[in-house]
Amino acid sequence: METAPKPANAPKSKSSMWKLVGIVVVILIVVGVAAYILTQKPPPTANVIIQDDNLCTTNDASCLFNPVSYNATVNGPAIVWKNNGQVPHTVTSNSTANGSLPSFDSKSVAQNGGTYSFAFTQAGTYHYYCNIHLWMKAVIIAK
Numbered sequence: 001m002e003t004a005p006k007p008a009n010a011p012k013s014k015s016s017m018w019k020l021v022g023i024v025v026v027i028l029i030v031v032g033v034a035a036y037i038l039t040q041k042p043p044p045t046a047n048v049i050i051q052d053d054n055l056c057t058t059n060d061a062s063c064l065f066n067p068v069s070y071n072a073t074v075n076g077p078a079i080v081w082k083n084n085g086q087v088p089h090t091v092t093s094n095s096t097a098n099g100s101l102p103s104f105d106s107k108s109v110a111q112n113g114g115t116y117s118f119a120f121t122q123a124g125t126y127h128y129y130c131n132i133h134l135w136m137k138a139v140i141i142a143k
Contacts, residue, residue, distance in 0.1 A: 045080065047072075048138070050109060052085030056133050063089075063130075065138035072142040078117040079140060083109040090131040091116050097127040104128070 048070055053062035063085070072079050081091045091106040101124045106116035120126070120142035130136035 046082030046115065047079045048081045050081055050083040050085055050089045050091075050130075050136075052087055052089070052133075054086040056085075056087050059135050060133075063133050063136055065128075065130075065136060068138045070138070070140050072120045072140050074120055074123050074142050076120075078119040080115055080117045081106070081109060083111055083114045086111050088114075088132065089136065091118070091128055092131040093126050093128040098124070101126055105131070108132075 049066045051062065051064055051066055053060060056063040070079065083089055088108045088111055090108055091104065093103045093105070095103055101122055104118045109116045120140065123142050126140040126142060128138055128140065
């Protein structure tokens with residue numbers, strides 16, 4: 001009893017190997033993009049907006065902290081100031097105005113979207129100002 005010889009397996013085409021490589025590359029790209037998106041922190045939401053009229057000349061009323069008074073929660077989320085203006089500003093407090101309350105100083109908050117944040121750990125009324133434009137004043141009430 002003779003058996004018929006099996007036909008030789010057809011050689012696999014090189015195009016299927018490239019298709020497989022392409023699929024693997026696409027999967028790696030999708031996983032990489034997803035990982036990047038999932039690890040990004042959202043931009044902080046501003047509690048106080050720093051505004052100006054692009055100049056901030058002496059006693060310019062359009063250069064201000066908005067709102068001028070804001071309530072914070074002691075040991076709660078940090079308060080975020082965002083500079084929506086066109087010139088640098090600071091967010092500065094000191095012991096002269098606030099006594100024994102903790103002081104804070106942003107140094108400089110860059111124009112066009114720069115932010116500064118501070119978490120309040122002690123209850124009280126915190127008077128602060130822009131050290132560049134001294135007429136810009138506001139208050140945080142931490143409870």
